[in-house]
Amino acid sequence: MPRRIIGCVQKTVEKQNNVAPKAKKFWLKAAFFFAVLPVYPIRVIRKIIIKRRNKGINISGFVKIGGVKQYLRIRGKDLARPLIIFLHGGPALPVRGMDDAFMSRLEGKFVCVQWDQRGSGRSQGTGEDLQTLLCDLDEVVSFALKLTGNQKALIVGHCWGSVTGLEYAALHPEKTAGYIGICQFVSGRRSYSRIKKIAVEAAAARGNFCDAAQISKRFSGLLSARDTSEMSIDDWTKIHSLYEKYCGYGGRKNNFSLIFGALCSPDFSFDDFCYLLSWANVKGSMKTHRKIMDECIYKIDFLAHPPKLRVPVRFIEAGRDAVTDSGLALELLGEIYATDKRAYLVKKAGHNVIFDKPGQLAELIAAAVEE
Secondary structure, eight states, X not given: OOHHXXXXXXXXXXXXXXXXXXXXXXXXXXXXXXXXTTHHHHHHHHXXXXXXXXXXXXEEEEEEETTEEEEEEEEESOTTSOEEEXXXXXXXXXXXXXXXXXXXXXXXXXXXXXXXXXXXXXXOSOOOOHHHHHHHHHHHHHHHHHHHOOSOEEEEEETHHHHXXXXXXXXOTTTEEEEEEESOOOBHHXXXXXXXXXXXXXXXXXXXXXXXXXXXXXXXXXXXOSSGGGSOHHHHHHXXXXXXXXXXXXXXXXXXXXXXXXXXXXXXXXXXXXXXXXXXXXXXXXXXXHHHHHIIIIIOBTTTSOOBOSXXXXXXXXXXXXXXXXXXXXXXXXXXXXXXXXXXXXTTOOSOHHHHSHHHHHHHHHHHHHO
16 A cells, blocks of 8 residues: 555544544533633622622621520611511521522611521521520620610511511510511411311322322321421421422522522522532431421410510511411411501512512511601
């Protein structure tokens, strides 16, 4: 074979051998580029948010409360504004970072305090009973009043936070300017009875009669138990999955904007993301917060013992809430004693109204304060 032909064949083989490595390198570079691409705008947005917040009050860190380090975030334009203490739900589910669309609207008119409750988020400790959390909350309120120079604070609680908030407002009117319950919790047994009915009907409507029977059996076991120790982790996991399948939270279907907003927030770290994953794991959250869950489901019933409040009370309910019953909340509002009481309804929102309708919710809170 002539040398020229041999040389051409060798070059062709070399080119063919180099195609795979070159293609592999190209796709690796492309994958890396598209993986890193969202990081740049996220970093830019974070810097813009930090720069904007530095113009006002921006305090965050750990304070020793109840003998353990607990995390507080305090924001607003100036200390002369009214003080709001926001109590997250869960139990043990801080939404710091994910709630910026809601909180940023309040920070222009109020000094806003967010607290990761004991054993939640960045705060140390483990989930204790309601009495311990009320003592912690009193220390948080006293700390915030001293720092800002305010005489009283507006207590705002969502879901589980509405339990501690309502109890605290009844116990400490001398430190409370008013109370606002968002998706007000009333009774664990009453709420789960309603959820059972909704889930069974939803499963039957889809023709899933086996699931309907499972829901009826599992929820009946939950409601007849004396405390959570009578329920196995598998029982809780199954109840949680069936509830998610047929009830959900009644609000947004697409969580992309919520996730992107959290990633853009300077308050949302990788550790916060890991905590959310562990909280979503029923096994992990039940081990840590079983005491609170016992009280939440089996002991607390505000309708059986309506509290007396010497401060104004507002309930903000969601029209599509499948977790806390707005009907029960309105019934409770009629039973409790308060110097002034009123209810509002956000129609096209689910249980996580903070994410579904942040603007409308912030406007309602501002209007309630002005009243």
